Amino acid sequence: MSAPHEAGTIPVRKMNFEFDSVPRDFLNGNLAFSNYFNGLNLLFPEGERFFMHAVRDGLKTIKNPSPELKEQAKGFYGQEAQHSIEHLKYFEILDKNGYEFRGELAKFDRFIIKLRKKLPTKLRLAMTAGAEHLTAISSQMSLTDVDVANGHPVMRDLMQWHAIEEIEHKAVAYDVYAQASGNYFLRILGYLAAIVVVGGYSYKFATMFMRQEGYSKRKAAKLIRDDQRQILKRHSYLKSQFLAYFKPGFHPNQIDDEHLIEKARVDLAAYG
Ligand SMILES: [Fe+2]
Numbered sequence: 240m241s242a243p244h245e246a247g248t249i250p251v252r253k254m255n256f257e258f259d260s261v262p263r264d265f266l267n268g269n270l271a272f273s274n275y276f277n278g279l280n281l282l283f284p285e286g287e288r289f290f291m292h293a294v295r296d297g298l299k300t301i302k303n304p305s306p307e308l309k310e311q312a313k314g315f316y317g318q319e320a321q322h323s324i325e326h327l328k329y330f331e332i333l334d335k336n337g338y339e340f341r342g343e344l345a346k347f348d349r350f351i352i353k354l355r356k357k358l359p360t361k362l363r364l365a366m367t368a369g370a371e372h373l374t375a376i377s378s379q380m381s382l383t384d385v386d387v388a389n390g391h392p393v394m395r396d397l398m399q400w401h402a403i404e405e406i407e408h409k410a411v412a413y414d415v416y417a418q419a420s421g422n423y424f425l426r427i428l429g430y431l432a433a434i435v436v437v438g439g440y441s442y443k444f445a446t447m448f449m450r451q452e453g454y455s456k457r458k459a460a461k462l463i464r465d466d467q468r469q470i471l472k473r474h475s476y477l478k479s480q481f482l483a484y485f486k487p488g489f490h491p492n493q494i495d496d497e498h499l500i501e502k503a504r505v506d507l508a509a510y511g
């Protein structure tokens with residue numbers, strides 16, 4: 240890991256993960272969970288570019304944004320850009336491990352680019368704030384899950400590095416949205432849209448990967464659903480935190496996750 244440099248209070252860390260030896264069942268031998276992560280991973284590069292554009296465009300609509308908010312946004316762009324780079328690099332291992340996904344990924348990317356170009360700024364920002372809530376709460380799972388902890392060390396580090404940074408910048412898109420619009424109903428509409436896109440496509444892609452492991456369509460879908468149920472059982476706080484976003488007075492900093500990233504930052508510092 241290169242030395243992190245500070246961008247406001249959000250540090251940008253440049254990692255250089257070596258994915259060469261990652262097996263297909265990298266999460267502690269749990270193939271369904273590994274493929275659920277793979278499915279989610281396909282959404283990141285273009286999805287994160289959507290987030291960066293939304294925050295940048297949203298910030299431009301705010302009259303005299305505070306220097307703090309601008310600095311936070313800078314850290315946000317820096318972190319998300321690094322996430323895209325590392326997750327894109329990981330795709331080569333999916334190729335090497337024999338998965339076919341490039342055609343479906345190209346279709347998804349075209350869909351996201353279309354949304355980015357056609358949707359109004361405030362809606363894109365509301366979707367980004369909602370998606371960032373989903374990534375922040377699932378980051379707690381990445382930092383505490385037994386299959387991640389006992390998974391392939393490079394994948395554990397990739398997931399935990401991403402998780403730390405999603406928690407560090409979890410309020411940026413929300414705060415920009417609050418100043419650019421703040422409308423409650425649009426915030427919820429954006430959240431629902433993010434749930435449909437993230438939930439729908441990650442499930443579709445995870446099932447696609449499991450089918451390539453030789454499972455029937457039905458069995459592949461069942462294995463992914465069972466895995467999702469297991470995750471929710473192991474991390475029961477996810478449900479209440481998922482619902483908390485619907486409260487009119489919600490703010491991402493109301494969720495206390497600082498203790499989780501403190502420990503993970505120490506582990507990550509020892510990386511490489
Ligand atoms: Fe990210």
Ligand SMILES: [Fe+2]
Nearest residue numbers: 319371374405
């Ligand atoms: Fe993020």
